[in-house]
Amino acid sequence: MNPTPRTAILTPGFQETKLVRVFPQGWNEEAAKFEPSSIAGPADQLRRLTKLDLGLRHAVIVFTYGVEAGLSDDDRDNFWDAFGVPVFEQYLGRGNELLAVECDAHTGLHLVGDFEAPDQDRRACACGSPNPRLPRRARIGELAELLIEAPMAFGDATATR
Ligand SMILES: [Zn+2]
Secondary structure, eight states, X not given: OOOOOOEEEOXXXXXXXXXXXXXXXXSOHHHHHHOOSEEEEEHHHHHTTTTSOOOOOSEEEEEEXXXXXXXXXXXHHHHHHHHOSOEEEEEEOTTSOEEEEEOTXXXXXXXXXXXXXXTOBOSOOTTOOXXXXXXXXXXXXXXXXXXXXXXXXXXXXXXXO
Protein backbone atom coordinates (compact mmCIF):
# COMPACT_ATOMS: atom_id res chain seq x y z
CA MET A 1 0.00 0.00 0.00
CA ASN A 2 1.38 3.35 -1.00
CA PRO A 3 0.39 5.97 1.58
CA THR A 4 1.02 8.96 -0.70
CA PRO A 5 -2.24 10.87 -1.27
CA ARG A 6 -2.31 11.01 -5.07
CA THR A 7 -5.22 12.41 -6.99
CA ALA A 8 -6.22 11.56 -10.54
CA ILE A 9 -8.30 14.25 -12.24
CA LEU A 10 -10.40 12.62 -14.92
CA THR A 11 -11.17 15.64 -17.05
CA PRO A 12 -9.01 18.16 -18.95
CA GLY A 13 -8.06 21.72 -18.05
CA PHE A 14 -6.16 21.37 -14.78
CA GLN A 15 -2.61 21.86 -13.76
CA GLU A 16 -0.62 18.81 -12.75
CA THR A 17 1.57 18.67 -9.67
CA LYS A 18 3.66 15.92 -8.19
CA LEU A 19 0.64 14.40 -6.51
CA VAL A 20 -2.06 15.43 -8.95
CA ARG A 21 -2.23 14.03 -12.45
CA VAL A 22 -4.69 14.82 -15.16
CA PHE A 23 -6.19 12.14 -17.38
CA PRO A 24 -8.14 14.13 -19.95
CA GLN A 25 -9.74 11.03 -21.50
CA GLY A 26 -10.90 9.76 -18.13
CA TRP A 27 -9.92 6.58 -16.38
CA ASN A 28 -7.54 4.37 -18.36
CA GLU A 29 -4.59 2.05 -17.90
CA GLU A 30 -2.26 4.95 -17.21
CA ALA A 31 -4.54 6.26 -14.50
CA ALA A 32 -4.60 2.79 -12.95
CA LYS A 33 -0.79 2.70 -12.94
CA PHE A 34 -0.72 6.02 -11.14
CA GLU A 35 -2.60 4.29 -8.28
CA PRO A 36 -4.48 7.34 -7.09
CA SER A 37 -5.92 7.38 -3.60
CA SER A 38 -8.49 9.92 -4.75
CA ILE A 39 -10.20 10.66 -8.03
CA ALA A 40 -11.84 13.86 -9.16
CA GLY A 41 -14.12 14.52 -12.09
CA PRO A 42 -17.63 15.37 -13.24
CA ALA A 43 -20.42 13.02 -12.13
CA ASP A 44 -20.95 11.56 -15.62
CA GLN A 45 -17.31 10.52 -15.78
CA LEU A 46 -17.44 8.97 -12.31
CA ARG A 47 -20.66 7.08 -13.06
CA ARG A 48 -18.77 5.08 -15.68
CA LEU A 49 -16.36 3.78 -13.07
CA THR A 50 -18.70 2.47 -10.42
CA LYS A 51 -18.31 -1.15 -11.57
CA LEU A 52 -14.53 -1.08 -11.29
CA ASP A 53 -12.46 -1.65 -8.21
CA LEU A 54 -10.22 1.42 -8.19
CA GLY A 55 -8.70 0.76 -4.77
CA LEU A 56 -9.29 4.34 -3.61
CA ARG A 57 -8.38 5.19 -0.03
CA HIS A 58 -9.13 8.86 0.45
CA ALA A 59 -11.89 10.55 -1.43
CA VAL A 60 -13.99 11.00 -4.51
CA ILE A 61 -14.32 14.62 -5.60
CA VAL A 62 -17.24 15.44 -7.83
CA PHE A 63 -16.96 18.53 -10.01
CA THR A 64 -20.14 20.49 -10.58
CA TYR A 65 -20.05 23.29 -13.14
CA GLY A 66 -21.90 26.57 -13.19
CA VAL A 67 -24.98 25.67 -15.14
CA GLU A 68 -25.54 22.23 -13.65
CA ALA A 69 -27.63 21.11 -10.74
CA GLY A 70 -25.59 20.04 -7.76
CA LEU A 71 -24.70 16.44 -7.08
CA SER A 72 -27.83 14.38 -6.54
CA ASP A 73 -28.31 12.28 -3.44
CA ASP A 74 -28.56 9.18 -5.66
CA ASP A 75 -25.18 9.84 -7.23
CA ARG A 76 -23.71 10.60 -3.86
CA ASP A 77 -24.98 7.29 -2.46
CA ASN A 78 -23.86 5.35 -5.52
CA PHE A 79 -20.36 6.79 -5.40
CA TRP A 80 -20.08 6.06 -1.73
CA ASP A 81 -21.18 2.45 -2.27
CA ALA A 82 -19.02 1.95 -5.35
CA PHE A 83 -15.80 3.58 -4.26
CA GLY A 84 -15.95 3.10 -0.49
CA VAL A 85 -14.48 6.53 0.32
CA PRO A 86 -16.08 9.86 1.29
CA VAL A 87 -17.61 11.92 -1.49
CA PHE A 88 -16.99 15.66 -1.68
CA GLU A 89 -18.49 18.07 -4.12
CA GLN A 90 -16.68 21.06 -5.61
CA TYR A 91 -18.19 23.86 -7.64
CA LEU A 92 -16.13 25.03 -10.56
CA GLY A 93 -16.52 28.05 -12.80
CA ARG A 94 -16.28 28.13 -16.56
CA GLY A 95 -12.52 28.25 -16.54
CA ASN A 96 -12.31 25.39 -14.01
CA GLU A 97 -11.65 27.91 -11.26
CA LEU A 98 -12.59 26.63 -7.86
CA LEU A 99 -15.65 28.42 -6.45
CA ALA A 100 -16.75 26.37 -3.49
CA VAL A 101 -15.64 23.20 -1.75
CA GLU A 102 -17.66 20.78 0.31
CA CYS A 103 -16.21 20.64 3.78
CA ASP A 104 -15.02 17.71 5.84
CA ALA A 105 -18.08 17.98 8.02
CA HIS A 106 -20.36 17.68 4.94
CA THR A 107 -22.44 20.60 6.15
CA GLY A 108 -22.29 22.53 2.91
CA LEU A 109 -19.86 24.02 0.45
CA HIS A 110 -17.47 26.71 1.61
CA LEU A 111 -16.94 29.55 -0.77
CA VAL A 112 -13.38 29.96 -1.95
CA GLY A 113 -12.08 33.50 -2.28
CA ASP A 114 -13.84 36.52 -0.88
CA PHE A 115 -16.87 37.18 -3.00
CA GLU A 116 -20.41 37.19 -1.67
CA ALA A 117 -23.18 34.84 -2.66
CA PRO A 118 -26.91 34.86 -1.96
CA ASP A 119 -28.01 32.48 0.82
CA GLN A 120 -24.57 32.17 2.25
CA ASP A 121 -24.21 31.07 5.85
CA ARG A 122 -21.58 32.76 7.97
CA ARG A 123 -22.05 30.75 11.13
CA ALA A 124 -19.08 28.78 12.42
CA CYS A 125 -18.74 25.37 10.82
CA ALA A 126 -17.88 22.09 12.51
CA CYS A 127 -14.94 21.64 10.16
CA GLY A 128 -13.22 24.80 11.43
CA SER A 129 -13.21 26.71 8.15
CA PRO A 130 -14.06 30.41 8.55
CA ASN A 131 -15.28 30.71 4.97
CA PRO A 132 -19.02 31.23 4.44
CA ARG A 133 -21.02 28.21 3.38
CA LEU A 134 -23.59 27.58 0.73
CA PRO A 135 -26.21 25.02 1.56
CA ARG A 136 -25.65 21.79 -0.36
CA ARG A 137 -27.21 22.06 -3.77
CA ALA A 138 -27.42 25.81 -3.63
CA ARG A 139 -28.51 27.44 -6.80
CA ILE A 140 -25.16 27.23 -8.41
CA GLY A 141 -26.37 29.11 -11.47
CA GLU A 142 -26.76 32.25 -9.41
CA LEU A 143 -23.38 31.78 -7.90
CA ALA A 144 -21.80 31.33 -11.30
CA GLU A 145 -23.38 34.53 -12.55
CA LEU A 146 -21.88 36.48 -9.71
CA LEU A 147 -18.53 34.99 -10.37
CA ILE A 148 -18.31 35.98 -13.97
CA GLU A 149 -17.86 39.49 -12.67
CA ALA A 150 -15.61 38.47 -9.81
CA PRO A 151 -11.87 38.95 -10.08
CA MET A 152 -9.87 35.81 -10.71
CA ALA A 153 -8.36 35.63 -7.29
CA PHE A 154 -9.15 32.19 -6.06
CA GLY A 155 -6.36 31.28 -3.68
CA ASP A 156 -5.19 27.77 -4.34
CA ALA A 157 -7.47 26.87 -7.21
CA THR A 158 -6.10 23.84 -8.98
CA ALA A 159 -7.08 25.23 -12.32
CA THR A 160 -5.02 26.89 -14.99
CA ARG A 161 -6.60 28.63 -17.99
ZN1 LIG B 1 -17.21 23.25 7.07
